[in-house]
Amino acid sequence: MTTYVWDYLPEYEAEREDLLDAVETVFRSGRLVLGPSVAGFEEEFAAYHGSAHCTGVDNGTNAVKLGLQALGVGPGDEVITVSNTAAPTVVAIDGAGATPVFVDIRESDFLMDTDQVAAAVTPRTKALLPVHLYGQCVDMAPLRAIAERHGLAILEDCAQAHGARHHGELAGSLGDAAAFSFYPTKVLGAYGDGGAVLTSDPDIDAALRRLRYYGMEKTYYVVQTPGHNSRLDEVQAEILRRKLRRLDAYVAGRRAVAERYREGLGDLAGRGLLLPSVTEGNDHVYYVYVVRHPRRDAIIEHVKRHDIALNISYPWPVHTNSGFAHLGYERGSLPVTERLADEIFSLPMYPSLPAGLQDKVISAVREAVLSV
Numbered sequence: 001m002t003t004y005v006w007d008y009l010p011e012y013e014a015e016r017e018d019l020l021d022a023v024e025t026v027f028r029s030g031r032l033v034l035g036p037s038v039a040g041f042e043e044e045f046a047a048y049h050g051s052a053h054c055t056g057v058d059n060g061t062n063a064v065k066l067g068l069q070a071l072g073v074g075p076g077d078e079v080i081t082v083s084n085t086a087a088p089t090v091v092a093i094d095g096a097g098a099t100p101v102f103v104d105i106r107e108s109d110f111l112m113d114t115d116q117v118a119a120a121v122t123p124r125t126k127a128l129l130p131v132h133l134y135g136q137c138v139d140m141a142p143l144r145a146i147a148e149r150h151g152l153a154i155l156e157d158c159a160q161a162h163g164a165r166h167h168g169e170l171a172g173s174l175g176d177a178a179a180f181s182f183y184p185t186k187v188l189g190a191y192g193d194g195g196a197v198l199t200s201d202p203d204i205d206a207a208l209r210r211l212r213y214y215g216m217e218k219t220y221y222v223v224q225t226p227g228h229n230s231r232l233d234e235v236q237a238e239i240l241r242r243k244l245r246r247l248d249a250y251v252a253g254r255r256a257v258a259e260r261y262r263e264g265l266g267d268l269a270g271r272g273l274l275l276p277s278v279t280e281g282n283d284h285v286y287y288v289y290v291v292r293h294p295r296r297d298a299i300i301e302h303v304k305r306h307d308i309a310l311n312i313s314y315p316w317p318v319h320t321n322s323g324f325a326h327l328g329y330e331r332g333s334l335p336v337t338e339r340l341a342d343e344i345f346s347l348p349m350y351p352s353l354p355a356g357l358q359d360k361v362i363s364a365v366r367e368a369v370l371s372v
């Protein structure tokens, strides 16, 4: 059987009773849409982060899009972000009618190079969109200073950073609003799609609630500004409530997997294999375990012979996608992003990864690195 970088079935076997009870709870509640489970999850997810408000939405892409719209971003505005991210970050900016503006990333942790942000600000800039990629946070202090100086909003893309901390504070509590995805692979994953936006500003939260509900305050009410339907599903919300209680355990499990990789592969730096580095002040949650090697493609091919399928997050930086050619970024315009895209690859990472399977991966990667 092929080993993939992610699998939820071991977790499902371990949590089956609780998850099926969550489904039964909703089916028996008499409320299938925006009922007590969505409200309960919103309250508990906000409380976990020490935020005043949480609005559940249908997925992470719409969490980013609606988050931007609630912050006042729209057509004609620019949003500064990175090209080394999941495409949905940028698709969501486009969906809000705004223009993405990319800065490069740092060689050390593959995250937004905040030293480049000030120069990217123009009179049209409306928001900064840091992506806490792979499970650790972007340096927020310089972004806050720039935002304050130019009157910009900050939306955190936390789709990969549930439970991550930055100088002791949780990702999701570091800007004006924060967008989360609960896509199944994420650190807090549903059994289907889901998303949420956190904020401590009641007006932003009220805007989000209208945006996810046709533009209405409440049922059978007037539409002020037309919105769409972006509700979080009640069944997914109840599953997420159950899983939120285990979030800290999931994070601990991911860290244990990361530690085992460090023990098994940490000595190969001299052979060109670089493991993830954790930036000072960050507690990493290892959404994906991204390593780097100049002969990445040969290593992936070699490991495939052992029936292990590795991933690349992400092989094509967003600015090189044909759908974003109109933005006008030439090859070479984001040199660190482009170089890393040719060298990075991901090893299997999920909290229920069986130790025996991980040991197989470690020995296959060792063999590959020592032979290429």
Ligand SMILES: *Cc1c(COP(=O)(O)O)cnc(C)c1O
Pocket (backbone or CB within 6 Å): 059, 060, 061, 062, 064, 085, 086, 088, 089, 131, 157, 159, 160, 181, 182, 183, 193, 194, 195
């Ligand atoms: C997963 C992800 C999203 C999108 O979430 P969906 O729930 O799949 O729509 C957005 N941004 C980042 C960084 C992601 O990893």
